[in-house]
Amino acid sequence: MRLTRTGRTRLADPRANTRERRCAATGETRPEAELIRFAISPDGLVVPDLAAKLPGRGIWVSADRASVARAVKTGGFSRSAKRGVKTPDDLAGQVEALLVTRALSLLGLARRAGTLAAGFDAVKIALKSARPVWRIEASDGARDGREKLDRLAYAAWGDIPVAGCFTAAELGQATGRDALVHAALSGGAQSGAFDAVMGRLSGFRAVDPAREAHENG
Numbered sequence: 001m002r003l004t005r006t007g008r009t010r011l012a013d014p015r016a017n018t019r020e021r022r023c024a025a026t027g028e029t030r031p032e033a034e035l036i037r038f039a040i041s042p043d044g045l046v047v048p049d050l051a052a053k054l055p056g057r058g059i060w061v062s063a064d065r066a067s068v069a070r071a072v073k074t075g076g077f078s079r080s081a082k083r084g085v086k087t088p089d090d091l092a093g094q095v096e097a098l099l100v101t102r103a104l105s106l107l108g109l110a111r112r113a114g115t116l117a118a119g120f121d122a123v124k125i126a127l128k129s130a131r132p133v134w135r136i137e138a139s140d141g142a143r144d145g146r147e148k149l150d151r152l153a154y155a156a157w158g159d160i161p162v163a164g165c166f167t168a169a170e171l172g173q174a175t176g177r178d179a180l181v182h183a184a185l186s187g188g189a190q191s192g193a194f195d196a197v198m199g200r201l202s203g204f205r206a207v208d209p210a211r212e213a214h215e216n217g
Helices: 066-073 076-081 091-113 120-129 145-156 168-175 190-203 208-214
Strands: 018-023 029-031 033-041 047-048 059-062 117-118 134-136 183-186
Touching: 018 076, 047 091, 047 134, 059 076, 059 145, 066 076, 076 134, 091 117, 091 168, 091 183, 120 183, 134 145, 134 190, 145 183, 190 208
Parallel strands: none
Antiparallel strands: 018 029, 033 047, 033 059, 117 183, 134 183
């Protein structure tokens, strides 16, 4: 774990690409893992390219809502593209939605791969056997269940990052259940990618609103 320049906790995947790019909003040079790539469609529309695979010259912006808004407001996309481009309404909202979709997709893949413990009892068992990479707690779940797992996790392993920004319905849909409140992600093919997505998502929404509200008291 480390803190970004804005004070948010960001978890970086140590295996992530270490190439650096210049942010079109701030002019800062930062690792690719801390930025979002945008591409220009054939009709001149700016589109998020989270996978960095769309053709053409990419435009990179720091992975936070303020930087995306600044790039739109100050013409950063047009300057980087060296031509006039069109930016959709609420471009930052589009990025956030894509990041949420990607994070939930990774949890679904982890569930199918057997690296996601789903449900209160399954998480309790998982916490007793190994340190998870992430705990996942539904934003609309009951406080008492979460607090019990908070205590158990901290006593066994210390501080474990918690993703608390998805609803029980969203988590359930991603994992093939009606609803899911508690989960734990262990190591596996999806864990590094989930780290990277959550690091970027933290620039657009609070990753764990319940904890932040408690800390800000």
